[in-house]
Amino acid sequence: MKIAILGYGNFGSGFGSYLANLGNEIIKNEVNNADIVLVAVPSFVVIKTLLDVKEKIGNKKIIICSKGFTCDGNLIGDELKENGINNVFFLYGPTLIDGINKGELSGVVLAGGDGKEEIKKYFESDKLRIELSEDVIGVQVGSALKNVMTMFMGVIIGAGYGENTKGFIFTRCLQEIQKFGIALGANKDTFYSLSCLGDLMLNSRNRNIGIEFGKGKKIDDIVKESDCFLEGLGTLKNARIMAIKHKIDTPIIDLLYGILFENASIDESIKKIK
DSSP states (O other): OEEEEEOOSHHHHHHHHHHHHTTOEEEESOOTTOSEEEEOSOGGGHHHHHHHTHHHHTTOEEEEOOOSBOTTSOBHHHHHHHTTOOSEEEEESSOOHHHHHTTOOEEEEEEOSTTHHHHHHHHOOSSEEEEEESOHHHHHHHHHHHHHHHHHHHHHHHTTOOHHHHHHHHHHHHHHHHHHHHHTTOOGGGGGSIIIIIHHTSOOHHHHHHHHHHTTOOHHHHHHHOSSOOHHHHHHHHHHHHHHHTTOOOHHHHHHHHHHHSOOOHHHHHHTOO
16 A cells, blocks of 8 residues: 655654554655545644645545644644545544554554545554544544643642542643543543543653653753654643633633743642632
C-alpha cells in the first residue's frame, strides 16, 4: 500500500518507519501517488493542510492522527466534511512512537465508516493491535481532551499531591471527558477505550508540561524551552470555545485554564472540585 504522510515530524516519521517495515511504501508530504493519506500535522493546521491538497486527494482514504479541535472549537471531522473532504478516519491511542519502534505491544483505535477493515489489514501487526470503532465523535473528543486532562494530572503530580488526590482527580477528569463527548453525540462506552482511558495513562509531553508547572515553572518558560509543538495547550483553549458554543459545563477544564493562564492558585482550584 502506498501511504502519504503529511507532517513528517516525530510521530509522522516514526510511524512511517513502522509502516514501511510492514511492506508499505511511504511517501513524504506528497499525496499524488498515494492510496492512503495519513495526517500527522498539529491539529490547528489539519484543515488548511488538507484543503491545500484537496484537488489531489480524490477518493483516497484520509487518516487523521492529529489530536485536538479546530481553532473555532469544532471537531476536525465536522469541519472537513463541511469543506467537502470525506472518507476520513481517525487513528488514536496510547502510542508513544519510541515504544512502537522498539517493538512494545501497543494498541490504537481506528474510527470511521466503510474501509477501516482494509486499513487495519495494512497497519496491524503482532506488536500493534487495532480496535475498530464507528464512534468518530467519541474517539475525537476522547483523544483531544485526554491531552488536556493529562496536563491537569501532571499539575497534581508536580505540586506534590498524594495518591488519594491523584485518584480523585483522575476520575473527575475522565467523567468530564465523557460528559463532554455525550453532549456532542458520542457513545459513553468509547471513553473507556484506548483512545481515551488508555491514552490518559501515558507519561506524555502534556503530562510533563503539567508536572513542570506544578513544580513552579511559568507556562511561558515551559513553552520556550520545548523543542516541539505543545498540542494540549491549544486544545485547552479550543475546548473552552467548544464548551461555550455547546453549553457544556466543564469545571475541570475551566480550573486548568485558570491555573495555567490566569494565575489561579493550584491549591484553591483543587478545593473547588466536587
